[in-house]
Amino acid sequence: MSPPAGGRRVHQVRRDLLFAAVRDAGRISRADLVRRTGMARMTVNGLVAELVAAGLLAEEEAVPDGTRAGRPARSVTVAAAAGGVVGAVVEADGVHVVTVDLAGRPRAERHLRVDTADPQVVLDAIAEFVSSAGRVWSTVVGLSAPISGGVVQSSSVLPAWSGIAAAGELRRRLAHRVTVRNDADLCVLGEVRYGVAAGHQHVCHLRVASGIGCGLLLGGVPHTGATGVAGEIGHVQVDETGALCRCGNRGCLETIASPREILAALSATYGEPLTAARAVELARHDATAERVLADAGRMIGRVVADLANTVNPSLVVLDGPLIEPDGPLVHGVRDSLRRYAQPEVAQSTQVRVSALGGRAALLGAVAAALRATPSARGDRAFTRAGAGPVAPFALAPAAVVPAADAPASRDGAAPAAGEGLTSRDGAAPAAGDPPPAGSSAAVAPAAAARRRELSPARRERLVRRDMITDVLRGRGPTARSDIVRLTRLPRAAVVDLLAELCHDGVVEPCPPGASRSGRPSPHFRLAAAAGVLLGLALGPEGVRAVVADGAGRVIDDGFRPLPAGHETLQLMRTAAEFARELMDRHGAHATVAVSVPSPVHPLTGRFGARSVLPMFSGFSPAEEIAAVLGRPVQVHNNAQLCALAEARRGAARGARDVLYLRADQFTGAGIVAGGRMHQGAIGYAGEVGHLNVREIGPLCICGSRGCLSAFLAPAYFGALLERPRLGSLSEDRLVALAVAGDRPARRALVDAGRLIGRTVTPLCDVLNPAVVVVGGRYTEPGAFVVDGVREALHRHCAPSAAAGLTVVPAALGRDAEPLGAIESLL
Ligand SMILES: [Zn+2]
Numbered sequence: 025m026s027p028p029a030g031g032r033r034v035h036q037v038r039r040d041l042l043f044a045a046v047r048d049a050g051r052i053s054r055a056d057l058v059r060r061t062g063m064a065r066m067t068v069n070g071l072v073a074e075l076v077a078a079g080l081l082a083e084e085e086a087v088p089d090g091t092r093a094g095r096p097a098r099s100v101t102v103a104a105a106a107g108g109v110v111g112a113v114v115e116a117d118g119v120h121v122v123t124v125d126l127a128g129r130p131r132a133e134r135h136l137r138v139d140t141a142d143p144q145v146v147l148d149a150i151a152e153f154v155s156s157a158g159r160v161w162s163t164v165v166g167l168s169a170p171i172s173g174g175v176v177q178s179s180s181v182l183p184a185w186s187g188i189a190a191a192g193e194l195r196r197r198l199a200h201r202v203t204v205r206n207d208a209d210l211c212v213l214g215e216v217r218y219g220v221a222a223g224h225q226h227v228c229h230l231r232v233a234s235g236i237g238c239g240l241l242l243g244g245v246p247h248t249g250a251t252g253v254a255g256e257i258g259h260v261q262v263d264e265t266g267a268l269c270r271c272g273n274r275g276c277l278e279t280i281a282s283p284r285e286i287l288a289a290l291s292a293t294y295g296e297p298l299t300a301a302r303a304v305e306l307a308r309h310d311a312t313a314e315r316v317l318a319d320a321g322r323m324i325g326r327v328v329a330d331l332a333n334t335v336n337p338s339l340v341v342l343d344g345p346l347i348e349p350d351g352p353l354v355h356g357v358r359d360s361l362r363r364y365a366q367p368e369v370a371q372s373t374q375v376r377v378s379a380l381g382g383r384a385a386l387l388g389a390v391a392a393a394l395r396a397t398p399s400a401r402g403d404r405a406f407t408r409a410g411a412g413p414v415a416p417f418a419l420a421p422a423a424v425v426p427a428a429d430a431p432a433s434r435d436g437a438a439p440a441a442g443e444g445l446t447s448r449d450g451a452a453p454a455a456g457d458p459p460p461a462g463s464s465a466a467v468a469p470a471a472a473a474r475r476r477e478l479s480p481a482r483r484e485r486l487v488r489r490d491m492i493t494d495v496l497r498g499r500g501p502t503a504r505s506d507i508v509r510l511t512r513l514p515r516a517a518v519v520d521l522l523a524e525l526c527h528d529g530v531v532e533p534c535p536p537g538a539s540r541s542g543r544p545s546p547h548f549r550l551a552a553a554a555g556v557l558l559g560l561a562l563g564p565e566g567v568r569a570v571v572a573d574g575a576g577r578v579i580d581d582g583f584r585p586l587p588a589g590h591e592t593l594q595l596m597r598t599a600a601e602f603a604r605e606l607m608d609r610h611g612a613h614a615t616v617a618v619s620v621p622s623p624v625h626p627l628t629g630r631f632g633a634r635s636v637l638p639m640f641s642g643f644s645p646a647e648e649i650a651a652v653l654g655r656p657v658q659v660h661n662n663a664q665l666c667a668l669a670e671a672r673r674g675a676a677r678g679a680r681d682v683l684y685l686r687a688d689q690f691t692g693a694g695i696v697a698g699g700r701m702h703q704g705a706i707g708y709a710g711e712v713g714h715l716n717v718r719e720i721g722p723l724c725i726c727g728s729r730g731c732l733s734a735f736l737a738p739a740y741f742g743a744l745l746e747r748p749r750l751g752s753l754s755e756d757r758l759v760a761l762a763v764a765g766d767r768p769a770r771r772a773l774v775d776a777g778r779l780i781g782r783t784v785t786p787l788c789d790v791l792n793p794a795v796v797v798v799g800g801r802y803t804e805p806g807a808f809v810v811d812g813v814r815e816a817l818h819r820h821c822a823p824s825a826a827a828g829l830t831v832v833p834a835a836l837g838r839d840a841e842p843l844g845a846i847e848s849l850l
Pocket residue numbers: 258259260269270271272273274276278
């Protein structure tokens with residue numbers, strides 16, 4: 025068995041970098057390639073020869089321009105036979121397919137009229153199209169069905185596809201890389217790559233068509249959920265006594281606000297069958313039609329507001345036949361968002377209409393397919409070497425314009441060339457500046473700028489450093505000779521890179537293990553993180569702290585109480601002084617993260633000017649605490665940190681998609697999506713405490729009425745239990761009553777659980793978590809609240825989301841917040 029081919033990998037990286045450089049330049053001489061890539065002339069010559077032999081590059085005879093004596097330099101271009109990729113989307117009446125070259129330029133686009141109820145017929149048709157498309161590197165197919173492990177899950181749109189391993193079957197027919205994905209996810213990719221979502225990290229894409237589906241981009245990564253059914257927004261229950269839905273539930277959003285329902289209602293009113301286009305046209309001047317569409321928009325907007333409050337995207341994209349910019353449906357959505365979302369959230373959430381003419385999924389398929397090409401790999405090598413998050417798609421920086429022979433899109437309105445179809449990336453680089461190969465749209469601008477500054481030679485060096493640290497991470501202490509063998513890098517290069525890594529404090533020399541005969545090769549390992557990690561949790565009663573070593577092992581903890589009714593500033597000062605003492609005890613080189621009981625902006629570490637908790641408005645805990653400690657601190661929301669802690673070392677250990685719910689008067693939720701803590705665009709992710717439960721409910725501290733947290737306040741329980749003698753019932757007293765076996769108190773907790781579960785149902789439908797963890801003080805007397813949450817989620821969630829769901833009590837208790845703060849540093 026051969027070791028990992030490190031040397032081959034370097035060669036491959038260089039080859040792909042060089043190919044990407046030629047693609048970006050269009051036509052380029054070898055001398056310019058040397059300049060552009062920073063590689064040696066001999067390396068460039070060798071790689072060009074190899075790529076020409078592989079049919080990827082072509083050489084052109086340059087015309088002598090008289091400026092230089094001797095033989096004119098020959099330039100290279102991407103060969104016509106270099107091939108491309110195929111994107112396909114299965115629709116009700118056939119398959120929409122497009123093939124593009126490696127630069128993302130369309131070559132052919134077709135609508136294949138086939139019976140989509142028969143998967144084999146569809147797969148044969150796609151295979152036939154692909155076979156006629158020349159050299160194809162990758163094919164991506166979009167379907168209106170959840171996909172899990174490459175297998176199509178049951179779906180009401182494509183019932184015959186259930187259980188079909190579509191990717192595998194197509195791969196057998198085509199012998200190249202084939203991926204099958206949910207079309208809502210592809211829509212998000214399409215919008216990020218070619219549409220209105222360019223540059224956004226957190227996006228909800230709503231397609232209001234035959235159903236109502238939602239594609240999610242969280243932190244720059246498409247979110248598919250634990251069982252691939254994320255985005256089930258159409259089956260969010262909006263009317264418990266409403267019409268039966270095809271999913272088996274009652275009163276789903278789809279049964280009220282989908283185009284089919286709206287058009288049926290309008291047709292009855294006007295006494296003639298109406299198309300979507302006609303309904304949109306009518307609504308421009310007819311008050312009844314306008315009102316029907318606006319109502320549907322408000323209904324959709326109510327669910328969008330819940331999403332804005334809890335998933336906290338920076339952008340909601342609306343797409344579908346009834347939707348036009350500034351139309352009544354869009355206004356309805358905006359109305360509801362203003363009314364039901366937190367003021368800061370409503371203000372910062374953009375609602376825009378897709379400009380891709382119903383082709384978002386198809387363009388998303390193309391963007392995804394381009395990932396598997398040499399040019400995209402070259403782009404990735406560029407981005408990998410930079411800091412910051414790397415989007416796993418959107419990597420070809422060229423523009424897509426409709427092919428000349430492209431038929432009109434299915435809505436009958438093919439956009440003109442360049443209108444809404446030109447990649448935002450393609451237009452981004454300043455004139456005269458060679459476009460950065462890795463100009464992926466979903467990367468933070470600062471990180472992208474940093475990456476752009478790196479020379480290709482430096483990028484390649486960083487790739488090599490990664491190779492060495494990868495080996496050390498997997499094997500622990502390793503002999504230098506083994507590093508050379510495993511990476512297949514030249515020995516001199518390994519010596520040089522190890523010296524650099526040691527100098528940077530990333531790697532350190534270590535004693536060899538069991539010594540073999542002969543002179544032992546020097547050994548190296550990853551350097552342990554210097555100093556200690558300090559996690560602080562600010563709460564109403566005081567400050568909790570955990571100190572851990574660089575690997576996250578707890579070495580100390582403590583609690584510093586505060587008198588009731590303390591000022592916010594006093595809380596922060598106390599936290600800072602407590603941290604100072606712990607650092608004096610455990611070493612001054614602590615890295616500090618702080619948990620706070622309110623949404624906090626992920627970039628600035630500040631509370632908003634109109635925070636949900638008025639006493640925190642305008643404060644910056646990051647600045648207050650850093651000023652005392654003399655070092656920067658990270659600040660995160662407490663429920664988000666609880667979710668992270670429970671997912672990494674608590675009740676949901678090992679799960680990648682987790683929803684944490686806090687059941688007490690400070691209710692909130694935390695989201696772990698794809699293994700990462702999700703904070704949202706302005707830090708409001710998981711802010712369920714102020715979701716509207718009842719329009720005319722008790723007043724809440726946030727200024728709204730009928731918020732979830734108002735129904736979980738001790739005062740509400742006091743009134744509910746009808747015991748005036750209890751006076752102002754405290755949390756402690758309620759918990760004690762339930763522990764002592766008081767039946768009404770226990771029933772009140774079960775009901776509280778049901779209310780929490782019912783309220784977060786849309787969040788579960790959209791996120792599709794594997795595990796819901798219930799924590800908070802109300803879980804202390806036993807399973808009552810957890811049982812209530814479980815019952816409500818299984819009853820109200822879309823059946824597909826409920827099927828894969830486990831509801832468990834939290835395992836970490838009050839340490840979850842400081843432990844989450846520690847985990848956020850690892
Ligand atoms: Zn339904």
